[in-house]
Amino acid sequence: MASLASNSSLSLLSRSILPSSYSSCRCTSSCSSSKMTTTTRGALYLPQVPSVRSTKKQLVHEPDRRNGRTADPVQRLLHLSDGTEVAVDESRETMVASVSAAEQKMYLILEAVMDRVEMHRNIGEQRDNWNTLLLNSINMMTLTATALAGLAAGGEAPVAVKVSSTILFTASTGMLLVMNKIQPSQLAEEQRNAVRLFKQIESEIRSVIAMRALTEADVEKMTERVLALDRAYPLPLLGAMLEKFPKSFEPATWWPRTSVGKASASARKTRASREATKKNGWNEELEVEMRAIVDVLRKKDEEDYLRLGGIALKANKFLAVSGPVLTGIAAVASIFAAASPGGAAAMSMGAVTAGSLAAAVNTLEHGGQVGMVVEMYRNCAGIFRLVEESIETMLEETDVEKRENGEIFERKVALKLGRSLSQLRDLARKSLYSDIRGIEMDEFASKLF
Numbered sequence: 325m326a327s328l329a330s331n332s333s334l335s336l337l338s339r340s341i342l343p344s345s346y347s348s349c350r351c352t353s354s355c356s357s358s359k360m361t362t363t364t365r366g367a368l369y370l371p372q373v374p375s376v377r378s379t380k381k382q383l384v385h386e387p388d389r390r391n392g393r394t395a396d397p398v399q400r401l402l403h404l405s406d407g408t409e410v411a412v413d414e415s416r417e418t419m420v421a422s423v424s425a426a427e428q429k430m431y432l433i434l435e436a437v438m439d440r441v442e443m444h445r446n447i448g449e450q451r452d453n454w455n456t457l458l459l460n461s462i463n464m465m466t467l468t469a470t471a472l473a474g475l476a477a478g479g480e481a482p483v484a485v486k487v488s489s490t491i492l493f494t495a496s497t498g499m500l501l502v503m504n505k506i507q508p509s510q511l512a513e514e515q516r517n518a519v520r521l522f523k524q525i526e527s528e529i530r531s532v533i534a535m536r537a538l539t540e541a542d543v544e545k546m547t548e549r550v551l552a553l554d555r556a557y558p559l560p561l562l563g564a565m566l567e568k569f570p571k572s573f574e575p576a577t578w579w580p581r582t583s584v585g586k587a588s589a590s591a592r593k594t595r596a597s598r599e600a601t602k603k604n605g606w607n608e609e610l611e612v613e614m615r616a617i618v619d620v621l622r623k624k625d626e627e628d629y630l631r632l633g634g635i636a637l638k639a640n641k642f643l644a645v646s647g648p649v650l651t652g653i654a655a656v657a658s659i660f661a662a663a664s665p666g667g668a669a670a671m672s673m674g675a676v677t678a679g680s681l682a683a684a685v686n687t688l689e690h691g692g693q694v695g696m697v698v699e700m701y702r703n704c705a706g707i708f709r710l711v712e713e714s715i716e717t718m719l720e721e722t723d724v725e726k727r728e729n730g731e732i733f734e735r736k737v738a739l740k741l742g743r744s745l746s747q748l749r750d751l752a753r754k755s756l757y758s759d760i761r762g763i764e765m766d767e768f769a770s771k772l773f
Contacts, residue, residue: 426538433546434529440550441522447559448515455508459690462499463683466651469493470679473658477672486661493655493679497648500686504644506561507568510695514566517703518557521578525549548580568695569641573634575626575705579713605730614715616752617737619759620769626708628768633701640698643689650682704773711740742771 469492476486525546532542556578558564654675661671688694715737721727738748751769758765 424538426540426543427533429543430529430533430538430546433543433550434526434533437522437526437529437550440554441519441526443559444515444518444522444557448512448519451508451515452512455512455690455693458499458503458508459686462496462503462686465492465499466496466654466679466683466686469496469654469658470676470683473654473661473672473675473679476658476661477669477676486658489661489675490655490658493651493658493675496682497651497655500648500651500682503690504647505568506565507640507644507695509690509693510568510699511561511565513693513696513699513703514557517576517699518553521553521557522550525553552580553578569637569644573630573637573698573702575630575709576699576702577706577709579710603724604727605732605734606724606727607730610730610734611719612756613734613749613752614719614737616755617741617748617769618712618715620751620755620765620767621708621712624765624768625770625773626705626712629701629705629708629773633698633705636694636698636701640689640694643685643694647682647685647689650678650685654678654682707740707773708770711737741769 469489472485472489472492475481476489529546532538556576558566657671657675657678661668661675718727718733727733734748735745738745741748743751751767754767755765
């Protein structure tokens with residue numbers, strides 16, 4: 325009996341381990357005792373391992389549709405633990421690096437853009453700190469020198485007090501000249517604008533990679549945009565800093581100039597009238613609407629921001645000159661107050677007055693961040709100029725099929741101006757009506773600025 329039980333146990337153990345194809349070879353003598361067999365099964369039960377073949381097929385037969393492509397299947401042998409081999413299909417992109425050259429270049433541009441975002445953000449914070457620290461330091465020096473000049477008005481003040489007042493006024497004058505030259509608040513606003521525009525490029529690159537296959541033209545376009553933005557908002561101060569006090573106020577330009585095949589107005593009108601139905605979302609009505617929007621942007625929004633920017637620039641120039649002049653006058657007055665005891669009271673009064681005015685002017689200019697206001701107007705005017713040029717470039721393209729889809733482009737313009745499609749069309753109709761009646765348009769195109 326012991327021998328029979330041992331044989332039965334070995335038979336059941338081999339049956340639970342061997343594949344099902346070997347189940348027909350079990351020994352008949354092992355089935356003589358059903359009770360013993362049931363007991364042995366319960367003691368030697370092993371859970372079944374999931375099928376490797378079906379799981380692998382479920383994973384590898386999922387097609388790769390990234391960028392709208394389906395990868396070519398490739399046969400590969402899968403070696404199982406029992407020594408058998410199974411042929412499976414795998415995507416070629418999972419075995420080799422199949423990213424196209426254009427995609428690799430676009431990813432390099434994306435990395436560069438992300439790096440620039442961090443650089444401009446860090447430098448923007450640094451230059452904003454410059455504005456705060458320099459403003460507080462210069463005002464403290466100026467007010468301290470003013471107080472010392474007031475103490476020297478009695479004529480019996482120690483010479484050290486008068487000399488200290490002169491030194492502080494002189495140092496304040498030199499620091500104000502440097503601060504007014506670089507305009508830290510304007511520098512910080514430039515970097516904030518650069519961060520926003522580089523993040524916009526980053527978002528567009530990610531969208532293009534996800535939506536469609538890339539071409540070398542896409543790579544060149546993004547490269548030109550990055551380089552144009554680098555020129556518009558440079559990082560260094562020495563040799564590359566933007567002129568803070570130009571002769572005339574001009575909008576910011578951070579996009580590359582494009583050239584397309586131009587056509588005369590009559591030729592465009594003839595072509596549009598010949599196309600009775602929509603082609604790529606464009607028709608004569610939409611082209612007339614876009615030209616009306618450009619007219620409103622140029623005559624109302626851009627002109628108004630250029631006017632306001634010019635006023636802010638003139639005010640900033642006046643304040644930038646007034647501050648150092650007043651501290652310089654205070655320094656000279658404090659020198660004469662120390663040199664001539666007879667006129668010390670009058671000279672000290674002049675130093676106190678000029679120093680107080682200098683502190684007020686400095687606070688108004690840099691505490692009020694007039695330079696930042698100038699840059700804000702410059703950037704807003706640049707946004708309007710960009711919308712105008714994008715519409716004109718689109719309309720100047722003679723081949724309608726090469727244009728962006730008209731319906732999508734119309735919605736894009738409406739969103740940039742903070743309007744719905746119906747509001748944008750109403751604005752175009754008002755502009756056309758104003759031109760026909762010869763009256764001035766009383767509405768701005770943008771509702772954002």
